[in-house]
Amino acid sequence: MKAAIRTPIVCVLGHVDHGKTSLLDRIRGSSVVDTEEGAITQHIGATLVPLDVIEKMSGVAGSVQFDVPGLLFIDTPGHHAFTTLRSRGGALADMAIVVVDINEGFQPQTIEALQILRNFKTPFVVAANKVDRIHGWRVSENMPFKKTLALQNERVQGIIETKVYELVGKLSEMGFNCERYDRIRDFARNVAIVPVSAITGEGLPDLLMVMVGLAQRYMTDSLRLTADGPGCGTVLEVKEERGLGTTLDVILYDGTLKVGDEIAVGGHDGIIETKVRSLLKPRPMKEILVEDRFERVKAATAATGIKVAAPRLEGAVAGTPFRVIRGNRDAVVDEVTREMQDIAVVIAEEGVYIRADTVGALEALSKELEANTIPVMHAEVGPVTRHDIIEVSTIKNPLFSAILAFNTPILPDAIDTLAEPANSNVMLFEGGVIYRLIDDFVEWQEEKKRAMEKQRFENLVMPGKIALLPDCVFRQSNPAVVGVRVLGGKLQSGVDLVHLDGRKIGRIKMMKKGQETVHEADAGDELAISIEGPTVGRQVNVGDELYVDIPERHVKIIETEMLSHLNTGMQMILEEFTTMRRRGDPFWGK
Numbered sequence: 001m002k003a004a005i006r007t008p009i010v011c012v013l014g015h016v017d018h019g020k021t022s023l024l025d026r027i028r029g030s031s032v033v034d035t036e037e038g039a040i041t042q043h044i045g046a047t048l049v050p051l052d053v054i055e056k057m058s059g060v061a062g063s064v065q066f067d068v069p070g071l072l073f074i075d076t077p078g079h080h081a082f083t084t085l086r087s088r089g090g091a092l093a094d095m096a097i098v099v100v101d102i103n104e105g106f107q108p109q110t111i112e113a114l115q116i117l118r119n120f121k122t123p124f125v126v127a128a129n130k131v132d133r134i135h136g137w138r139v140s141e142n143m144p145f146k147k148t149l150a151l152q153n154e155r156v157q158g159i160i161e162t163k164v165y166e167l168v169g170k171l172s173e174m175g176f177n178c179e180r181y182d183r184i185r186d187f188a189r190n191v192a193i194v195p196v197s198a199i200t201g202e203g204l205p206d207l208l209m210v211m212v213g214l215a216q217r218y219m220t221d222s223l224r225l226t227a228d229g230p231g232c233g234t235v236l237e238v239k240e241e242r243g244l245g246t247t248l249d250v251i252l253y254d255g256t257l258k259v260g261d262e263i264a265v266g267g268h269d270g271i272i273e274t275k276v277r278s279l280l281k282p283r284p285m286k287e288i289l290v291e292d293r294f295e296r297v298k299a300a301t302a303a304t305g306i307k308v309a310a311p312r313l314e315g316a317v318a319g320t321p322f323r324v325i326r327g328n329r330d331a332v333v334d335e336v337t338r339e340m341q342d343i344a345v346v347i348a349e350e351g352v353y354i355r356a357d358t359v360g361a362l363e364a365l366s367k368e369l370e371a372n373t374i375p376v377m378h379a380e381v382g383p384v385t386r387h388d389i390i391e392v393s394t395i396k397n398p399l400f401s402a403i404l405a406f407n408t409p410i411l412p413d414a415i416d417t418l419a420e421p422a423n424s425n426v427m428l429f430e431g432g433v434i435y436r437l438i439d440d441f442v443e444w445q446e447e448k449k450r451a452m453e454k455q456r457f458e459n460l461v462m463p464g465k466i467a468l469l470p471d472c473v474f475r476q477s478n479p480a481v482v483g484v485r486v487l488g489g490k491l492q493s494g495v496d497l498v499h500l501d502g503r504k505i506g507r508i509k510m511m512k513k514g515q516e517t518v519h520e521a522d523a524g525d526e527l528a529i530s531i532e533g534p535t536v537g538r539q540v541n542v543g544d545e546l547y548v549d550i551p552e553r554h555v556k557i558i559e560t561e562m563l564s565h566l567n568t569g570m571q572m573i574l575e576e577f578t579t580m581r582r583r584g585d586p587f588w589g590k
Contacts (some may be wrong), residue, residue, distance in 0.1 A: 001289065001479060004062055004335055006253070006254065006302050006303050007068065007069050007071065007072045007224075007302070007303040007304065008068055008071055008072065008094045008095060008215040008363050009072045009074060009093050009095075009199035009253060009337070010072065010073050010074065010092050010094070010095050010096065010097060010211060010250070011074045011093035011096045011097075011116070011301050012024060012074065012094075012096070012097045012099060012117075012431060012527045013098050013099070013110075013124075014098055014099070014100060014110055014113060014115040014473075020099045022129075022133050022198035022199065022356070023097075023099055023129065023196070023198040023204075024047055024073055026145075026198050026204060027047075027049060027053075027057070027073070027208070028352075029574065030342075039498050041567045044048055044088075045110075045319055046074075047072070047073045047305075048070060048071075048072050048143050048304055049070050049071050049072075049073060049306065049443065050069065050554050051066055051068065051069055051070045053070070053211070053361075054070065054071065054208045054212055054443070056207045057142070057204065057205055057208055057380050058205040058206075058209045058212075059144070059205055062254060064167055064211060065515070066216050067216060067370070068077045068212060068215045071208075071211060071215070072251075072303045072304065073307065073383065074093060074251070078202060086130060092124075093122055093519035094123075095122065095123050095125070095214060095215065096113075096117055096122050096123070096124035096125075096217065096557055097124065097125050097126075097127050097207070097211070098110065098113055098114060098117070098124055098126050098127070099127045100126060100127070100128055100129065100130050100132050100167065102128040102129060102130055102131055102160075102163045102164075102167070102195060103130055103133055103134065103165055105163075105167065105168070105170065106170050108435045109433065109435060110366065112333075112434065112435055114174055114176075114368075114373075115174075116190055116364070118174070118175070118176075119367075119479065119552055124191065124475060125191065125192045125193075125194060125207065125210055125211060125212060125214070125549040126167060126171070126178070126191060126192070126193045126194065126204075127194055127196050127207055128163070128164065128167060128193055128194065128195045128196065128580065129196055129197065129198055129331075130197060130198070130199075131160065131195045131196065131202060131203065132197040132199055132200045132202065134156055134160070134163075135156075136153065136155060136156050137152065137154075137156055138151055138152055138156075139197075139200050140200075140202060140203070140288050141200050141201050141202070142200070142202065142204065143201075143202050143203035143205075144203070144205045145181075145182070145194065145195050145196070145202060145203035145206045146182055146206075147204070148202045149195075149301055151203075153354075153547050160195060160523070163400050164180050164193055164195065165418055167193055168193065171191060174286065176191050176494075177189060177190045177191065178190055178191035178192070179191075179192070179193065179568050180191055180193050180194075180195070181193060181194045181206060181210050185228075186208070186561045187213070187214060187217070188217075189412055190454030191211050194207045194210055212550075214431060221260040229254065229255035229256065230255050230256075230261075230323070230324035230325070230326045230328075231252050231254065231255040231256050231261070231300075231302065231322075231323070231324040232252070232253060232254040232255055232302075232320060232321075232322070232323055232324070233250045233253055233254075233257070233302075233306075233321075233322040234249050234250065234251050234253070234319065234320070234321065234403065235248050235249070235250055235265060235266070235316060235317065235318050235319060235321075235322050236248075236249040236250060236251055236305070237249040238252075238313065238316045238318055241307075244309040245277065245309065245311075245313070246263065246309050246316070247280075247309045247313065248305050248307070248308045248310075248312040248316060248322065249305065249306075249321050250301055250307070250498070251303070251304075252301075252302045252303060252305075252306055252310050252322075253302050254302045254303075254504075255301075255302055255324065255413070256301050256302070256324075257276065257279065257299065257306065257308075257324055258276070258279075258299040258300075259276050259278065259279055259298050259299070259323070259469070260275065260276060260299060261275070261276045261324045261326070262274070262275050262276075262324070262325040262326075262329070263275070263276060263308070263310065263322065263323065263324055263325060264321075264322075264323045264325055264329075264332050264333050264336045264426075265313070265316050265320060265321070265322050265323070265336070266316070266317050266320025266321055266336060266339070266340045266359070267315035267316050267317060267320075268315045268317055268381070268382060269315055269567050271333050271337055271340070272312060272313065272315060272316055273325070273329075273333070274310040274311050274312045274313065275310060275311070276308055276309075276310050277309045277310050277311065278296060278297065278308075278309040279297050279298070279299070279300055279306055279307070279308060279309075279549060280294035280295065280296055280306070280307040280309070281294060281295050281296075281297045281300060281304070281305075281306055281307070285393050294307060297514070302450055304524070305357045308310060309374050317358070317359060317381050317382070318356030318357060318358040318359075318381075319357075319359035319360040319361065320336075320339075320340060320358075320359055321335070321336045321340070321383070323335060323336055328535075335361060336463070340359075345362060345363060345366040345376060345379040346366065346370060346375075346376065347376060347377065347378070347379065348375035349374060349377070350375060350377060350383050350395075350400060351376045351377035351378075351400055352375070352376060352377060352400050352404055352523050353376075353377060353378045353379075353388055353391070353392050353402070353403040353404070354366065354369070354376055354378070354379045354380075354403070354404045354405075354406070354538070355379075355380055355381070355382065355384050355388070355403065355404070355406065355408050356404045356405075356406040356407060356408055357381070357382075357383060357406070357407040357408040358407075359381055361406055361407055362379055362380070362381055364434060365404065365406045365434055365437070366379055368434050368435070369404075369438065370409070370437055372438055372442065374438070374441070374442075375400075377395070377409070378391070378401065381408075382408065383405075383409045383410065383411050384403055384405050384407050384408065384409070384410045384428070384430075385411055385413070385414050386411065386413040386414045386416075386417045388403055388414065389403070389414050389417040389418050389423050389426055390417065390423070392426045393422065393423040393424075393425060393426050398425060398452065399445055399448055399449065399452075401425045401426055401427060402426070402429060402441060402444070403426070403427075403428050403429070404427070404429045404430075404435065404437055404438075404441060404447075405428065405429065405431075406430075406431065406432070406437060407428075407431075407432045408410040408451050410428070410430065418551055418554065427516070429441050429444070440490035453545040456557075457478070460554045460557060460558065460562075461492065461495050461549075461550045461551060462489060462490040462492065462545070462548070462549060462550075463488075463489040463490070463548060463550060463558075463566070463570050463571075463572070463573040463577060464486065464488070464489035464490050464491045464492070464495070464546075464573065464576040465486070465487040465488045465489055465545060465546070465547050465548070465550035465573045465576075466484040466485065466487060466491060466497075466545070467484060467485050467543065467544070467545050467546075468482050468483070468484055468536075468540065468541070468542050468543060468544050468546075469482070469483040469484060469485055469542070469558055470527065470542050470543065472484075472528070472542075473542065474494065474528065475530075476535055476536045476537060477534070477535040477536070478532070479506075479509050479530040479531055479532045479533070480506070480530065480531045480533075480534055480535065480536050481528060481529070481530045481531075482529060482531070482536060483526065483527070483528050484526070484527065484528075484529055485524075485525070485526045486521050486522060486523050486524060486525045486526075486527075487523065487573075488523045488569040488570065488572065488573045489523065489548065489569065489570045489573045489574075490521070490522060490523075490548075490555055490570070491508070491510050491511070491520060491521045491522075491525075491529075492508075492519065492520045492548070493508050493509070493510060493518075493519045493520070494507065494508060494509075495507065495508055495544075495549065496508075496546050496548070496549035497546040497547070497548065497549060498530065498546065498547050498549040499544070499546060499547075500545065500547060500576070500580055501580070502537075502581070502584075504533075504549065505531065505533065505534050505539055505540050505546055506531040506532050506533025506534045506539070507531065507533060508527065508529050508530070508531055508532075509529075509530045509531065509532045511527055511528070511529050512527060512528045512529075513525065513527040513528075528559065542573045547573070547576070547580075548577075549572075550577060552581075552588060552589050553576060553586075555574075555581075556589055556590070557576075558574065559589065561590075
């Protein structure tokens with residue numbers, strides 16, 4: 001008996017607003033994009049497109065024999081869901097379509113998607129979308145690309161050529177060999193670029209042909225399965241459904257799933273074991289996330305999107321493994337447990353806290369943070385809690401007193417805790433696009449560094465030199481009050497003064513310029529200062545030149561980090577002071 005061929009799973013990736021959902025809408029003739037906020041996919045979705053529909057749209061019905069039963073398209077919010085779809089620790093998708101606006105080229109989110117595809121060694125095709133936006137383009141709805149290109153004038157053809165080669169160049173920089181699909185001989189070695197329009201359908205026949213051809217030619221072996229094997233899948237989303245309670249939207253990628261099957265799924269508090277009460281399947285060409293009329297079925301075979309209703313699913317986590325138990329309970333539970341423990345997040349002794357809505361999203365965020373050399377101290381699936389805020393408030397390094405919450409809510413008690421004065425050092429970043437989340441964090445961290453450096457330098461004792469003015473002794477001692485001129489550098493209140501021979505004089509207690517109390521004075525200023533310690537006429541005399549006594553650790557910082565910021569006069573005074581200090585110890589302040 002010939003083994004069944006599983007439906008290949010195709011993940012659709014790309015930058016925000018480059019047309020991912022519109023492309024699928026054109027294929028399935030639906031209007032999912034109209035139901036999404038801002039026309040951007042807010043959830044992970046799955047759409048099964050049968051082979052007969054693909055053959056009809058691509059115009060090859062009856063002329064080519066295919067074994068694959070169709071394509072299961074996974075529409076993703078940005079790219080993070082690609083890694084949410086996990087199969088035994090790896091990516092679930094067999095292939096991917098990277099949608100890019102041919103007029104805008106690769107954007108940061110597209111680059112992230114390509115890096116993820118390369119990491120998982122996933123074959124992909126580039127859909128260069130929005131050719132109909134090129135000025136002067138003549139629309140021929142649903143026509144194959146080569147035919148519609150032939151109908152364009154030379155100027156438009158030249159623009160297409162240029163735009164495609166800009167994509168080729170960018171992909172080449174990232175290490176991919178690529179070419180326009182109709183110029184490729186070996187699809188196993190080259191990434192195909194297919195110019196398309198999601199709005200007019202132009203180029204779509206070619207895109208579908210390339211995708212099903214790739215699946216047929218290079219992936220048949222990996223797509224084979226035994227139809228009666230226990231089902232394996234990944235939880236896309238955990239939902240409350242009226243009349244059903246908590247349900248799971250699942251991508252079944254292997255085996256079969258039946259009503260009455262015992263299943264194991266990952267949960268917040270460990271492995272959940274339960275029994276399938278109902279299976280609901282979206283109609284063909286309908287999107288699982290927005291389908292309101294589901295067909296009740298007794299069984300489902302991979303690969304497909306299926307809604308599962310069962311008791312005790314309240315603690316289930318999106319992105320976790322889903323397994324059918326058929327007489328192998330311990331082995332299945334162990335496998336799910338291992339996958340849950342196998343979350344690829346590198347934990348450091350010092351770093352930020354991260355939260356995400358799914359296991360894969362947590363992994364994707366962690367990988368991008370690692371690429372940006374940002375360490376992670378704690379990573380968990382689920383909403384931000386009060387406990388998270390309290391824990392982060394105790395982090396000693398202020399540069400890591402932050403929580404990055406990706407696509408996950410902030411609990412009300414966490415918001416209240418964040419508002420408490422004791423937790424004012426905690427910074428919370430939340431959002432649904434990884435690169436923006438990281439950009440915001442990096443910007444905050446850089447600003448925090450600058451503020452810390454500024455504060456650090458403001459607290460340094462800077463080089464300074466003064467002379468006691470004649471006829472300006474207002475009190476001889478307890479404290480001595482004298483008039484001085486700042487010969488160079490900076491004079492600050494609270495600093496110690498020394499003679500050039502190293503003798504300590506005393507500490508400046510107060511400084512007055514006219515009637516105003518000041519805390520610092522610059523070269524050329526004349527002012528009255530009170531000095532705690534000396535008696536004028538004994539330890540210090542009119543006309544004496546005194547230096548600010550700079551602590552050794554401050555000298556190290558000034559010489560290694562600030563020297564270029566000091567003016568010439570201040571540098572000269574620093575040199576005089578350090579020369580005096582190093583007479584007895586050549587390594588002082590080094």
